[in-house]
Amino acid sequence: MWLICFTGGVLAAIGSVSSWANVSGERFIDDRIERFSVYGTVGDGDATLILALISCFLILWRIVLPRTSSFVPAIAAVLLSVIAVAGMLNWADVSHIPGVYEPGKYFRTGVTVGWGLILVTVSSAIAASLLAYQIWQQELR
Secondary structure, eight states, X not given: OHHHHHHHHHHHHHHHTSEEEEEEXXXXXXXXXXXXEEEGGGTTHHHHHHHHHHHHHHHHHHHHOTTOOTHHHHHHHHHHHHHHHHHHHHHHTGGGSTTSOXXXXXXXXXXXXXXXXXXXXXXXXXXXXXXXXXXXXXXXX
């Protein structure tokens, strides 16, 4: 189960640098539709990447040293929970991710959630839940 948690942290790190929003905008100048992606590193992706890498390190520490106290995976669970909350907040208001809306360039914009933001949110939430379960199981032994 620890490897699944570690994989969730790695997937959160991959999603942090991937596409968080897919934007299509109608240009003022020639009414052409322009499509582009906004990556996570433009906004909160830098912070989620750092937190995901730290949580991966802590989970790996727990895998290598199984006698480690519950404090180490608890910190990883908190970090992954923070990543999940950041992903949910960005997902709920995807049109306000930095780089999505440029008022001087586009007449109308349409924004959809990118696969990287979905990956960050879902993988970190699942990994945090599994870590909490692991800690709970470890404390009951």
